[in-house]
Amino acid sequence: MSIRSDAYATCKSVWTSPSRDSLRSVIKKLQASESGYLAQGQHVQILGFLVVDQRKTSIEQEMQFLHIMPLEGEDRNLLSAAHRDILQLNTRCVAPLVTQLPQCAKAIDPYSRFKYELPKTPDGGVLSEEVLAKMAISFHEHPAIGVAIQSAEPSASRMTEDKYVGAVSVFYDSLIKAGAYDAPDDVKSIMLGQGKDSLPRIIVRHVAALTCIKASLCVLDQLIYQAILGNKLPLLDRNNIFEVGQLSNNLVCNGLSLSYQPSEQLLRVNVHDVVLVKMEIPGLPPVQLWHVESIHSEFSQEFGSFSRVALREVDENLNPFGHLLGGM
Amino acid sequence: MSNAVYINSENPTKDQWKLLAQYAYPTNIVRYLQQHGFAGSEKLVEYIAGCFRQSEAYFTAAEESPVDISPLLQYYGAVTLLAGASALVQGGQLPIKGHGMALNAIDIKRVADAQVTPRRNGALQQFAGIFAPGCLFVNGEPWTLEEIFGSIPDLKRDFEGCYQQAVPYTVPVEIVKRDGGSLERIAIEELGRFRAPDDALANVENLRQSYLVPQLTSQYVILRRKIGAPEIGIYSLFNEKHLQIAHSKRGQKLTPGQATSMFMGMYSLGFLSRYHPEFWNRFVRSDQTGELLLVEKFIAVCQRYFPNLVLNEIQKSRIQFVNKTKGILDLSAPPATGPATKPAAKNTARD
Numbered sequence: 001m002s003i004r005s006d007a008y009a010t011c012k013s014v015w016t017s018p019s020r021d022s023l024r025s026v027i028k029k030l031q032a033s034e035s036g037y038l039a040q041g042q043h044v045q046i047l048g049f050l051v052v053d054q055r056k057t058s059i060e061q062e063m064q065f066l067h068i069m070p071l072e073g074e075d076r077n078l079l080s081a082a083h084r085d086i087l088q089l090n091t092r093c094v095a096p097l098v099t100q101l102p103q104c105a106k107a108i109d110p111y112s113r114f115k116y117e118l119p120k121t122p123d124g125g126v127l128s129e130e131v132l133a134k135m136a137i138s139f140h141e142h143p144a145i146g147v148a149i150q151s152a153e154p155s156a157s158r159m160t161e162d163k164y165v166g167a168v169s170v171f172y173d174s175l176i177k178a179g180a181y182d183a184p185d186d187v188k189s190i191m192l193g194q195g196k197d198s199l200p201r202i203i204v205r206h207v208a209a210l211t212c213i214k215a216s217l218c219v220l221d222q223l224i225y226q227a228i229l230g231n232k233l234p235l236l237d238r239n240n241i242f243e244v245g246q247l248s249n250n251l252v253c254n255g256l257s258l259s260y261q262p263s264e265q266l267l268r269v270n271v272h273d274v275v276l277v278k279m280e281i282p283g284l285p286p287v288q289l290w291h292v293e294s295i296h297s298e299f300s301q302e303f304g305s306f307s308r309v310a311l312r313e314v315d316e317n318l319n320p321f322g323h324l325l326g327g328m
Numbered sequence: 329m330s331n332a333v334y335i336n337s338e339n340p341t342k343d344q345w346k347l348l349a350q351y352a353y354p355t356n357i358v359r360y361l362q363q364h365g366f367a368g369s370e371k372l373v374e375y376i377a378g379c380f381r382q383s384e385a386y387f388t389a390a391e392e393s394p395v396d397i398s399p400l401l402q403y404y405g406a407v408t409l410l411a412g413a414s415a416l417v418q419g420g421q422l423p424i425k426g427h428g429m430a431l432n433a434i435d436i437k438r439v440a441d442a443q444v445t446p447r448r449n450g451a452l453q454q455f456a457g458i459f460a461p462g463c464l465f466v467n468g469e470p471w472t473l474e475e476i477f478g479s480i481p482d483l484k485r486d487f488e489g490c491y492q493q494a495v496p497y498t499v500p501v502e503i504v505k506r507d508g509g510s511l512e513r514i515a516i517e518e519l520g521r522f523r524a525p526d527d528a529l530a531n532v533e534n535l536r537q538s539y540l541v542p543q544l545t546s547q548y549v550i551l552r553r554k555i556g557a558p559e560i561g562i563y564s565l566f567n568e569k570h571l572q573i574a575h576s577k578r579g580q581k582l583t584p585g586q587a588t589s590m591f592m593g594m595y596s597l598g599f600l601s602r603y604h605p606e607f608w609n610r611f612v613r614s615d616q617t618g619e620l621l622l623v624e625k626f627i628a629v630c631q632r633y634f635p636n637l638v639l640n641e642i643q644k645s646r647i648q649f650v651n652k653t654k655g656i657l658d659l660s661a662p663p664a665t666g667p668a669t670k671p672a673a674k675n676t677a678r679d
Contacts, residue, residue, distance in 0.1 A: 242540060242552040243509030259509045261540045261552055279555070298508065304543035304550030308508055 002316035004289065006138035007220055010131055011227035017126040023082055024228055026075045035059075035068040043272045044111055045225035046083045050076070051114050080118050085125030085132070086224060087111070087118075090217050092136035097145045097213070101152055107164035108214040110221060126228060135220075142216060142317050144325055148209035155203050167207045168214060175211065175321060180255030180293045180312040181248035183324075191251055191327055205328040212319050219291060219318040222274050233289075234269050236260055236309075237278040244281055245308065252324045254284065254313035255293075261306050269309060271295055277311065289314040332567075332646045340649035344636045345384050348409075351416060351642070352380040360642075366419025375421055379412025383635075391631060395612050395620075396601065398627060403598030406591055406634055410455045413638045417458060428452035429592065431599040432470065433607060439619055440474035440491060444596045452592065459641055460585035469577040473596050477622065479572065479589040481564035482629045488521070490622045495521045498570040499528055501551070501561060512539075512569070513548040525549050531574045533583050534560050562586050565633045567648055587637040590630050597623065 014020055030036050030049050038059065039048035052059065053071040060066060071079070090109065091098075098105045106112045127135075159167070174184040183191075187204075194201040226233060236258055245257030258277070262268065269275060273292045280286055290311035299305040315322035337343040350356045354373045361368035386405030390398045407427070415421045428450020433442040446452050446465035456463045477487050479497040487496060499519065501512045514525075522528040529535055529542055529549065538557045543550040553559070561571050562585065574581035584592070601608040611620065640646050 238554050238556070240540060241555055242511075244555065261543065263541055301545040301547045302513075303504065303506065303511060304513075304545055304548070304552075306508060306552070 001138065003138050003142060003216070003220075003318050004314075004316045006135055007223050007318060010127070010135045010220075011223055013128065013131045014126045014224055014227040015231060017128075019078060019081070019124050020126055020228060023078050023126065026078055027229060030071075030075075033069065034066060038066075040270070042114075044114065045221055046079050046086070047111055047114060047116060050079055050083065050118075051116055054116060076119065078124070081125040082228065084118055085127040086221050089127060089132050089135060089224075090221065092132060093139035093142075093217060093220070094145070094213060095136070096140050097148055100149055103159060103161045104148070104164045104168075104210055106161050107168040108210050108217065110214060110218045112165065113169075126224070139216075139220070142213060142319075144209040144212040144216070144317070144319065147325060147328075148206060148213065151202050151206035151209060153202075154199055155206055164210070168210050171204075171207045172211050172214065175252055175324075176293075178252070180253065180310050181246055181250065181257075182255075183251035187251060187324070201328070208321070208324050208328045212321050212325050215320050216318040219274055219289075219314055219320060222272060223318075226274060234266055234273060234275040235278060236266070236269075236275055239263070240266050241277075241279060242306070244279070247281065247283070249283065250323065251327055252321050254323070256281070256284070256290065256311045256313070257308060258311065259306055259308045261304070269295060269307065274314060275309075275311070284313075289318075291320045331644075332648050333643075334648050334650050334652075336652060336654060337649040338651060340636070341632050343649060344639055344647070345387075347643075347647070348380055348635055348639055349384065351412065352377045352384075357416065360416060361419055364417070364419065368419065372415060372419075372421060376412045376415050379408050379415070383409035383412060387631065387635065390627075395624060395627065396608070399594065399597035399601045400599075402627060402630060403594040406594045406630070407451060409635060409638050410451070410459070410587075410591065413642055414455060414458050417642060422451075422454045424451045424454060426450045427595060428454065429595055431596055431603070433600050433604045436607065438474075438617070439597070439600065439611065439623055440472060440477065440494075442473045442596050442600055443470035444473070444476070444592050445470045446592075452588070452595075455591065456584060456588050459638075460583070460588045463582050463584045463588065464580075465582065465584075466577045466580055471575070471577075471592060473593065475575060476589050476593040476596065477626060479575075479584070480586065480593070480626065480629060481562060481568065481570040482566075482633065483622065483626060484570075486622045486625050490617070490619055495573075497573045497575060498562075499532075499573065500564075501569045501571055503569060509552070512551040512553070514551070514571070515548055516546070519549070528573055529571075531576070531581065532560070532571045533574050533581060534558075535571070563646060563648075565629065565636075587634060587641070590634050590637070593626060594630055594634070597627070 030039065035052050039052040042048035042051060052068065053076065056068045056070060060068060094108055174186065178184040190201055190204050240260040240263050241258050242261060243259040245259065248255040269292055271292055271294060275290050275292060276287065277290050278287045291314050293310040293312050295307055295309050297307040312320045313322065314320050319325065335343065351360065354377060357373045357376050358368055383405045386401050386408060390401035390405060393401055411422065411424065429444050429446045429452045431442060431444055436442050445468060448465060448467040453465050456465065474491060474494055475497060477483055478494060481498045481500070484496055484498060484500065487494065499514055501514055504511050504513060519525045519528050525544060538560045539551045539553055561569050563569055572583045574583045636647060
């Protein structure tokens with residue numbers, strides 16, 4: 001069993017959760033609302049809707065054309081309960097690391113950039129205690145946790161919580177900025193120019209491991225969010241792909257560009273979605289999870305409609321930076 | 329057949345026969361047979377050589393003859409060429425007994441009304457087994473010449489002009505190559521004779537296996553090839569791709585392919601002129617409808633393209649004769665045409 005297969009089991013449990021249907025209806029309703037675009041643009045799943053609701057007044061002052069309907073009490077409760085489950089899951093997943101290195105907790109929290117206090121709501125989320133525990137135990141086997149602990153020594157004593165947050169955030173942003181087809185220049189020079197035992201490399205390895213943990217939690221949370229909304233991951237396969245573009249095997253990950261035609265089965269893919277690609281592509285597994293980095297869509301009467309997506313491979317640990325951990 | 333081979337030529341008709349004439353020489357025949365794993369007796373080699381030589385002679389005679397007799401000469405050329413080509417690609421002579429089809433032209437008013445009825449055992453079915461695999465003619469089910477003319481891409485415009493109500497069996501497809509991947513598209517007006525675009529596309533064999541779900545816009549039906557899927561469709565003399573609409577015969581869908589359709593048409597016209605001179609003479613001498621123009625075009629297209637299609641099957645590639653200047657490799661930026669426009673400037677900058 002891998003973290004990925006346990007994540008699938010977690011998602012399946014979401015489908016049978018009593019609050020799933022009503023939660024899905026609320027999210028669909030909000031997605032279609034005027035503020036839905038804003039909320040989804042935050043790329044923090046359910047928290048996006050809660051944050052927009054909380055900041056309603058200031059957003060309306062900034063964007064005067066926008067009128068945000070406040071969340072109904074029951075809807076807010078549903079969203080809060082589900083998000084609380086996800087927060088709990090994240091906390092338990094990284095417990096072995098945070099016990100040893102408490103000052104890194106905020107840095108690896110996918111939601112730490114938002115100051116949002118969840119209202120006290122009755123129970124009724126989407127993950128049972130049993131599912132939470134099982135998923136957390138599985139995540140404890142994430143190789144990045146071991147790497148982060150082993151490489152903590154030279155830096156941990158000098159790193160405050162804020163420094164951790166800054167280091168992980170800067171490193172994460174540099175990986176995203178470099179895109180799915182390349183590694184940042186700094187990463188290349190460290191990996192190719194510094195010995196494995198050199199101090200700079202150990203420090204970067206430590207930050208890289210924490211970044212991988214954060215990124216894996218992001219993928220796990222995204223999978224759960226998508227499981228609330230649907231029973232299947234978006235599938236890109238021979239029935240919608242018409243061109244395999246760039247394929248990159250770089251120091252950070254595998255990157256892939258695909259062009260696909262929207263269909264009834266696959267109307268829309270969003271940035272940050274996790275998709276399943278089922279296709280024989282040399283050098284890649286025939287079925288694999290990928291994280292959507294960017295989308296370019298076109299529609300015209302002359303050429304019809306299609307989208308081109310840039311994808312980053314998600315490995316069996318749900319890590320979208322899988323090569324980084326092994327090479328660092 | 330998607331692997332196109334472009335051959336520079338000032339006279340494609342002559343040059344295609346030069347390529348076919350290779351197989352009138354025993355050394356070349358033996359080499360071809362050996363390359364394809366066949367031994368080939370002396371008798372077989374002579375048979376093949378004779379077929380190719382006679383075929384060219386028949387086609388040349390047809391070219392130089394009036395339309396009164398040219399269809400029959402052309403048919404003899406075609407049947408002889410197919411016999412030789414079949415023996416070459418199969419490594420053995422086909423046990424052909426009879427044409428494998430019969431013509432019914434009693435009381436017809438138009439050439440298009442003549443009917444050809446395939447017989448399951450005979451030359452037609454045996455040739456189709458090689459040149460249109462999967463096409464099993466239904467015994468005794470007639471085909472009109474209108475259907476056959478409607479299946480030839482190079483006749484489409486003339487066909488639709490001549491037969492105002494007739495539905496064609498071929499649809500031109502435009503191939504568009506773009507940065508975001510190439511696509512194929514059918515202009516909506518090309519489907520005007522069908523009840524709906526779906527009516528035409530539903531009868532294209534293997535469409536679902538080869539293309540993603542078609543997209544319908546106000547101007548085109550957009551078709552995108554599935555990755556790794558075999559190409560379907562045929563090409564006109566001028567390299568225009570067409571999708572073939574299957575013929576429905578007793579509930580069975582048949583797509584005979586271009587060479588086989590031409591062969592059936594040549595048989596029909598050959599036998600119509602030979603065995604129904606009372607009709608053919610009046611038609612040739614005093615056609616009032618313009619159908620003669622279509623018939624002459626069919627004969628001209630067969631004269632030029634049928635040997636080319638047979639050559640394609642022998643060489644397993646799509647041989648396209650072109651007339652282009654050679655010896656210059658132009659890697660410079662394309663010249664700007666007309667006043668500098670934004671797209672032109674953008675392209676130049678990118679290139």
